[in-house]
Amino acid sequence: MSPAPAPAPAARGPRVGPGLLLLVPSVIYLLAMFVYPFAYGVWLSLHPRTGGGLSLGNYLAFLGDPWQARTIWITASIAVPNTVLTVGLALVMAYGMRRGVWLERTVTTLLVLPIALGTVLVAEGINGFYGPKGWLSQTIQALGLADPPRLTHNYTGVMIALFVQHFPFCFLMLLGYVSGIDPALEHSARVLGATPWAVFRRVMWPLIAPGAAIAFALVFVMNFGVFPSAVLVGQPAGATRSIAIAAYQQAFEHSDMAMASAIAVVMGLCQLLGLAVILGLRARMAATGAATLGAGKR
């Protein structure tokens, strides 16, 4: 007698059933609120106002005009250094606070405040403090120390504003990562002969790096889209004419939605490029086994 045939292998993957119907509302929402406008924008960018059907004319015009194309460089020169600064300082501070500090709750509450206040209020605050008639300038003048430096309505103003807006979020995210690492790892490394610096370099940093990469990616994307700060505390006609400002001007000053869409797509591609670089580096780190972490403190 021949052996019974082996049972057919069980179907792999999730079972398809009526439960999938539950997905329908969110799929409709996504299609209507994200996919359609996005696709429409791309379609629009490929149909220049001058007519003539499908063409790359808008993209070529944007990239061919030095005044416009320069906005990519300007935006990158704000976004990249600011992201490095924000993530770097947040990392140093989170590492220093990983075992808790005095008045920790108060400190973190103060840090969250800028997130809650929103961009415009923060910009007003920066003008009020760092501006030409602000407290800082007046104090410096009153003390007769020096000519007060110009800190607003230029590159510096935008850097300050973006830092104030994005630092708290970045810090809290990294603090969660860092404080989630078992203190016993640090202790065992110390007893095995590692100085505090060696502990950071050989044990803590490999464990923090994947989280730092995510923080870097998020802050970079937010920074690259800089708009209100570039207008309110920057120099929107010159030094801080970011790519978002260029798109805004095309859309609402020249009423050229097609060109504005093309600029927005370029901006999106730049952000995706940045993300790809960062996540590529993260994947390389993860491949060496660095991405293992417990739940954080918050």
Add this chain to the structure above:
Amino acid sequence: MGEGIRELRFRLTKRFGAKTVLDDFALEVRGREFVTFLGPSGCGKSTALNLLAGLIPPSAGEIWLDDARVDRLPPERRGFGMVFQNYALFPHLTVFQNIAFGLELRGRRQAEVEGQVGRMLELVQLPGFETRYPGQLSGGQQQRVAIARALVIEPRLLLLDEPLSNLDAKLRLDMRAEIKRLHADLGLTSIYVTHDQAEALSLSDRVVVMREGRVMQAGTPAEIHDRPANLFVADFMGYRNFFRVTVTEAKPDGSVRGRTGALTFAGRGAARFNWGDPVVVAVRPEDLALTEYEPGENVLWGVVRLTEYLGREYDLEVRLESGQVVKARLPQPVATGSTIGLRLPPDRVIVLPPDETTGGLAS
């Protein structure tokens, strides 16, 4: 292995705010000795270990290793090995890299590192695991790697912080034997922290029983087990029956007689007592035996209230006429509700000073 130490001496106090967690804790540990700090959670035993390792600073005190004072050295310069309760292996490093960690920090050559790590893996019976990550190992394997990582640097002193408490019961016994073997074979000086009296008794040359930052008793396992000095240690070492009595006779050889109501006892005094002293008589459940003798000295009669079958033995709760409940462990079954006599061998009965603050004392 390495150059052994002759002696570790320390005297340490640690306060956290207003709370004193370690109160002038002093000890001398000889080279190659295995000393255990035993006590319930919060007794200061882990704090003592962390102070020795240098992971927290003492509020006062000194640590001397042979002729060198080490309490001002940072942990990385003390040359100790430490094994943690949760293993604390580096999750991003392989087994090989974990064990090699201490050697690489010491700048050893690659060939030497490979040889040493290989020998260590043999020693903890994990050859062939070099390229695994900690997350791919069982708890017992992780603890073996943690022990190998601590031993490979040839530590002058090995500190173990409840290393077995996360393992299941069977593995715990295996690893206990393994630790004892490594300690003896390598000529280590070890300090071991645990709340488990069986671990302390089986591993140690000397046991230090601690409570609320103070030493309650220090001695060989046999001394701690058979001659507890006070109610706390007796309670911790498995004495479950306590009787408050008044001394009626105290002989110079240490034997003491006492009485409460109709009950009279004879036992060994843990200290010098005088006629009329209030004392506590303590006896273990397993030291009680069935008897046909009439009630009298060291003979108690009562009604069996509860029987629990333990596989080889039976745990009984026997209610005396006085209302006190006595716990006994007998080899033979006894029917619940029956009236039985229990004999307390005088050499297994200890007489302790009364300590009102100790829990576990039957009222």
